[in-house]
Amino acid sequence: MIMNNEGYIEKGKEENLLGKEDMQKALLYQIMKVEFGVTETTLYLDTHPFDQRALMHHNMLSNQLKGLIQQYEYQYGPLTSSGSAYRCWKYINSPWPWEIKW
Amino acid sequence: MWEYEKKLQYPVRVSGPDPAMAKTIITQYGGPDGELAASLRYLTQRFSMPINEAKGTLTDIGTEELAHMEIVGSLFWQLIQGATTEQMKKAGLDPHYVDHGCNPFYVDGTGNPWVAAYIQTKGDIIADLYEDMAAEQKARITYEHLIQLADDPGVRDVLKFLREREVVHFQRFGETLRIAQEWKDSKKAY
Numbered sequence: 657m658i659m660n661n662e663g664y665i666e667k668g669k670e671e672n673l674l675g676k677e678d679m680q681k682a683l684l685y686q687i688m689k690v691e692f693g694v695t696e697t698t699l700y701l702d703t704h705p706f707d708q709r710a711l712m713h714h715n716m717l718s719n720q721l722k723g724l725i726q727q728y729e730y731q732y733g734p735l736t737s738s739g740s741a742y743r744c745w746k747y748i749n750s751p752w753p754w755e756i757k758w
Numbered sequence: 759m760w761e762y763e764k765k766l767q768y769p770v771r772v773s774g775p776d777p778a779m780a781k782t783i784i785t786q787y788g789g790p791d792g793e794l795a796a797s798l799r800y801l802t803q804r805f806s807m808p809i810n811e812a813k814g815t816l817t818d819i820g821t822e823e824l825a826h827m828e829i830v831g832s833l834f835w836q837l838i839q840g841a842t843t844e845q846m847k848k849a850g851l852d853p854h855y856v857d858h859g860c861n862p863f864y865v866d867g868t869g870n871p872w873v874a875a876y877i878q879t880k881g882d883i884i885a886d887l888y889e890d891m892a893a894e895q896k897a898r899i900t901y902e903h904l905i906q907l908a909d910d911p912g913v914r915d916v917l918k919f920l921r922e923r924e925v926v927h928f929q930r931f932g933e934t935l936r937i938a939q940e941w942k943d944s945k946k947a948y
Contacts, residue, residue, distance in 0.1 A: 688765055688766070688768070688769065695767070702814035702930065703811050703930055736761050736763050738761060753765050753766040753828065754831065
């Protein structure tokens with residue numbers, strides 16, 4: 657996996673060095689990172705519901721997450737059962753979480 | 759309701775089979791201070807919570823604990839992949855294999871099945887939140903014991919992540935308790 661410090665795939669390198677499966681893992685890993693941030697801000701906001709900085713941070717991460725999931729689902733199939741699928745129900749065939757070799 | 763997301767909260771990678779470590783890790787799946795107990799405790803304490811901060815915290819931490827259960831299950835499963843019969847016997851995991859194959863099951867490290875008596879709800883915000891804070895501390899030290907026993911850097915990395923989450927949850931429950939106490943005090947003012 658090729659990541660910079662932010663967890664993003666370095667532009668230009670991915671197509672040369674990463675296979676299809678690695679690309680999928682890299683995008684999934686990015687989703688995992690951003691969603692962890694969302695989990696953190698959610699728990700914090702549960703006990704600090706008026707914290708404006710936390711709210712801004714939460715909304716930013718939440719929007720970023722939506723974009724990443726949309727991108728992932730378009731390329732690799734649904735991440736959740738309510739996600740959209742194209743041509744066939746890829747939900748069952750994409751790698752199951754405990755089987756992925758990181 | 760809940761919706762499944764086809765991913766782990768944190769990636770699990772192990773260097774190779776280690777059934778002895780799997781046998782100790784299973785307690786955080788179905789032992790007294792494990793993730794199943796944590797999740798079920800918090801989710802059932804929600805119903806009569808008098809303040810919304812507590813309902814939110816219990817819902818969201820209870821949900822995260824389910825994700826942790828999946829991480830611990832993945833660790834267990836990966837640690838037995840490729841293990842030889844001899845390794846399984848040496849680790850004392852052969853009876854587990856006979857009953858459950860390579861799947862994790864809701865047992866502690868010595869094979870005792872999960873029981874609801876591990877957890878409690880009193881329907882009282884103060885009593886329940888104190889239990890939750892204690893539960894997070896017990897889970898934290900359980901992970902620390904496991905980290906002491908683990909050699910595999912991948913296993914240690916996942917266990918450290920899970921330990922850290924218990925610390926964060928303890929913090930959030932502590933804040934919820936403070937809000938609960940302020941709420942109780944405000945009801946006494948005339």
